[in-house]
Amino acid sequence: MIVYLFILLAVLAIGSALAMVINKNVVNSALFLVINMVSLAGIYLLLNAQFLAVIQILVYAGAIMVLFLFVIMLLNVEDEEKLFDKFRVKYFLAFILGAAVVGQIFYSIAGVTDMLPEISSNMAEIGTVEAAGDVLYTKYLFPFEMTAILLTAAVVGALMVAQYKIKKG
Amino acid sequence: MLEIDWFLGLSAIMFSIGIIGVLIRRNAVVIFMCVELMLNAVNLTLVSFSSFHGNIDGQIFVFFALAVAAAEAVVGLAIIIAIFRNNLTVDVTEINLLRW
Numbered sequence: 001m002i003v004y005l006f007i008l009l010a011v012l013a014i015g016s017a018l019a020m021v022i023n024k025n026v027v028n029s030a031l032f033l034v035i036n037m038v039s040l041a042g043i044y045l046l047l048n049a050q051f052l053a054v055i056q057i058l059v060y061a062g063a064i065m066v067l068f069l070f071v072i073m074l075l076n077v078e079d080e081e082k083l084f085d086k087f088r089v090k091y092f093l094a095f096i097l098g099a100a101v102v103g104q105i106f107y108s109i110a111g112v113t114d115m116l117p118e119i120s121s122n123m124a125e126i127g128t129v130e131a132a133g134d135v136l137y138t139k140y141l142f143p144f145e146m147t148a149i150l151l152t153a154a155v156v157g158a159l160m161v162a163q164y165k166i167k168k169g
Numbered sequence: 170m171l172e173i174d175w176f177l178g179l180s181a182i183m184f185s186i187g188i189i190g191v192l193i194r195r196n197a198v199v200i201f202m203c204v205e206l207m208l209n210a211v212n213l214t215l216v217s218f219s220s221f222h223g224n225i226d227g228q229i230f231v232f233f234a235l236a237v238a239a240a241e242a243v244v245g246l247a248i249i250i251a252i253f254r255n256n257l258t259v260d261v262t263e264i265n266l267l268r269w
Contacts, residue, residue, distance in 0.1 A: 006171055010179045017183055017206055021190035026198055033202050036183075040209055047176070047220040049228055052212075059235050064205065064242050071246045072198055075253050094192035098185040105181035109174060126225050135225050136232070147236045154240035158247035 006046055012039040030068050037061040049127035176217035184210035197249050197259040201242070208238050 013036050020032040037060045044053040136144055183206060190203030212231045219227025252266070253259055 003171060006175065010175070013179065014182055014186070017186045020199075020202065020206070021186055021194065026196055029199050029202060033206065036206065037209065040213060043176070043179070043213065044216055046171070047216055049216050049220055052216060052228055052231055055232065055235060059239060060205075060209070064239055067242060067246060068198065068202065071250060074250065075198070075259055091193050094189050097192065098189040101188055102181055102185045105184070106178065109177045109181070126220055126223055127228055131225055132228060132232070135229055140229050140233075143233060147233060150240055151236060154243050158243045161244065162247040162250045164251050 002046060006043065009039045009042045009046070012036075013043070026072050027069070030065060030072060033068075034061050034065050037065070047127070051127055051129045051132040054129075173217055173221045177214060180210045180213040180217070183207075183213070195260050195262050197252070197261050197264070198246075200261065201245055201249070205238065205242065208234065 016032045016035040016039065020029045020036065023029045023032060037056060041053040041056040041061070044050075044056060187203045187207035187210060190206065191200050194200050194203065212234055215227045215231045215234070219225060219231075249259060252264055256264060256266075258264065
């Protein structure tokens with residue numbers, strides 16, 4: 001049962017990622033990315049990471065993708081008219097490089113997979129909101145506060161950059 | 170039962186799709202979305218190792234990675250808007266501000 005669920009979610013994730021790259025329309029690409037994020041949240045649930053699944057949907061599929069859609073609306077971008085209508089060396093090289101990266105990562109996974117310890121009995125206790133908050137507010141309190149400063153700096157910096165306009169003439 | 174290799178394989182495939190997207194697309198917003206896809210693939214690796222080892226530190230790391238990704242998205246999209254306001258394009262082949 002859980003294997004079929006994983007296969008369903010994995011096919012959904014890979015299919016929506018491919019559709020995002022191939023699709024000409026930018027808005028459709030953003031919506032396919034939302035599907036990808038949601039299926040990834042489902043995979044997090046399969047891994048018993050409930051806290052991260054909720055955060056993934058709230059932050060990624062919610063906040064960040066709404067930001068992307070707002071920017072697409074502001075830019076009123078036109079479609080790329082020359083996508084895959086003729087063979088280009090750039091695409092060929094890109095797919096070769098992608099296949100090489102897949103092969104490389106698979107090779108390193110195959111090299112390390114025998115060395116992993118046989119731990120899977122206590123998977124269920126990990127990843128709840130309680131467990132995550134317990135560690136987050138004791139052991140990782142300082143990085144957590146640094147994250148707040150980082151987000152503030154990002155917002156102020158984004159406002160400054162977005163308002164910048166080069167004087168013409 | 171699920172093995173960890175499946176999750177790592179899914180993560181590898183998604184990461185490579187993101188690389189291909191960054192290389193072949195010309196719209197800066199789509200390139201940015203592909204970078205987000207690559208970040209998500211790496212997050213999946215961290216979560217799968219974390220939960221198969223029974224150690225929560227990896228998931229906390231993913232939490233911080235999410236916060237950094239949000240900040241990065243905000244700043245990056247602001248830069249794209251600034252470039253668009255000055256050049257009226259988001260096509261990365263036509264943006265040559267730093268090229269000489």
